[in-house]
Each structure stands twice: as structure tokens, then as C-alpha cells.
Amino acid sequence: MYPMALDLKLASCSLTSPLVWAPPPQLKSSPSNLPLFTAPTLPPPCLRLSSTNHHSRRRLYSNPLTAAAVSAVDSAGVASADGEKRPLLEVKDLTAVIAESKQEILKGVNLVVYEGEVHAIMGKNGSGKSTFSKVLVGHPDYEVTGGSVVFKGEDLLEMEPEERSLAGLFMSFQAPVEIPGFYAYLFPKLELVNMKSDFLNRNVNEGFSGGERKRNEILQLAVLGAELAILDEIDSGLDVDAMRDVAKAVNGLLTPKNSVLMITHYLRLLEFIKPTSIHIMEDGRIVKTGDISIAKVLEKEGYKAISAS
């Protein structure tokens, strides 16, 4: 049942939100409890996250149940006994092109995210922020042409998108998904995002407003318990109360072991979710890294004040 469910989820992904499902720790350690995902009103298959964007391939885990078990062992294996922070994500000289046109978008991205850190990526429209996050989750619109990405000590670029998800990478997705028999797990999480329980009676995102959808994305994150959550403009379209709720929920999910990589245009989100580092992306590269003061300068003076060119 479970492998079929996973396939359904991947087949029903939306263009703007490529992935992702990662089992929460409780489920990782108990594969027999893995939830069944069904999609009662599947949209037309838009894309299947395929193997077009990697240098080489290897099937780490051909059986998702094995994958969950292996993933649980992996997680245990990287737990730091000495309490020292470990790198969760290491991106080195990453270059990527649009698969169809071969236009280069990422031109050498370097970034290291340690456990427990919150990193924000800012940058002008079209600088490559979303492309970067999509490349990390294995979106088939892009081909990696160089560099490396190591996630929890494993070569991320050699993993299939679903393997990345099972390894603990989350990116918000909007495909209609139903999780029967999972409500007992879900109910306590609703409170986290100030969501009413009648939301569970609807197909996910069906008839949701923009703000409700964002809350729902964070609910998904809460349920999935990922180690690295990639949040692409989670603040867009939110009123100030909704943004506060969403930010509070994200903060509530942070532990010394998991991390957040968020893309945002605005200081306001960073005032709620305090970043460890802020990176400025320009023309496919991270050209500046600093603390909240960068975002403050940006807010006041615009990108000309911090541009590399």
C-alpha cells in the first residue's frame, strides 16, 4: 500500500511545489505505522520527479519501508554524542541549468547549514533563489552541471527526489493529499498554526485562501518533522496575524537538530523567525552573508546598497 501511495503523491505534485514527504521520527522508527497517502481528487499528472537532473544515479533505497528503516538508522548515526553542531547541508560550487534550454541559472552557490540553524536567502527577483531550492529537492526542470551537495553526510545529488524526502528534506507542497487514520496525530498540531479542526474535512488546499494555505504548509511541516525545511516565500500573501502565526509555528518546530532554509523578500518575517545568517543571492551566486543588519540595510536602501556589482 505504501509504495503506491508514495507514487500517487509524486504524480500529483504541482509545478510550483515539487516535493515532498518525509516521515516524522515516530514513523521512521516504526515502518508499519507509515501513513497511507491517497489523493481522491488527483489533478492531472503534471510532472513526475524524475532522474533527469543528476550526474549519476544509484538507488539507495528501492523499498520505501527499507528506506524508512535505513533513514531512522542514519538519523541515529549522525546524532552528535558530544553535543557539537554538525553540518546538515553543505553546498559547494553548485551550478545548474534549466533542463530544456540549458540556460545557466545557478553559477556556483556555496552554503553550509549546521544543525539548529535558520538561514535566510534574499535577493532581487530572478536572482535564482527558487531555482536553488528546487534544485535541492531534485526538481526535474533543472540539471545540475557542477559542484556538490552533501546532506547529512550523503551525496544529495545522487538521491532520487523521494529519497531526499525520506532522508529528511522538506519543501512545502500543495498537492491535494488525504491522510486517513492520521488525524489523532494531526489534531495536536493544528493548535500550533491556529487552524480549526474542520480544515481536516477538506481536501488539503481545496478552497483555501492564501493565508490558510500557508498555515497548511506549516502544518504539513509539523506533521512531517523534517530535518531541513525549505520555505520559499512562506510570508507571501499573509496578513500580519497570519504571518505571526506561521512564524510562531516555525519557531515552535525548531530544535537544536533541525534547520530551516527560508527564502524571503522582507525583513518583517526575519523579525519573527530570527535567522542565524542571511545570504544575498545575485545572478546565481551567494554574494554576501551576514546577520540581520543586512536585511535592515536592504529594507532601507534597497539592493544597490549591498550589491556585489
Ligand SMILES: Nc1ncnc2c1ncn2[C@@H]1O[C@H](COP(=O)(O)OP(=O)(O)OP(=O)(O)O)[C@@H](O)[C@H]1O
Ligand atoms: N523552469 C524555468 N524555465 C524558464 N526560466 C526559468 C525557469 N526557472 C527559472 N527560470 C529563470 O531563472 C531565473 C531565476 O528564477 P528564480 O525563480 O530562481 O528567481 P528568484 O530569485 O526566486 O525570483 P523571485 O524573487 O522573483 O521569486 C529567472 O530569470 C527565471 O525566469
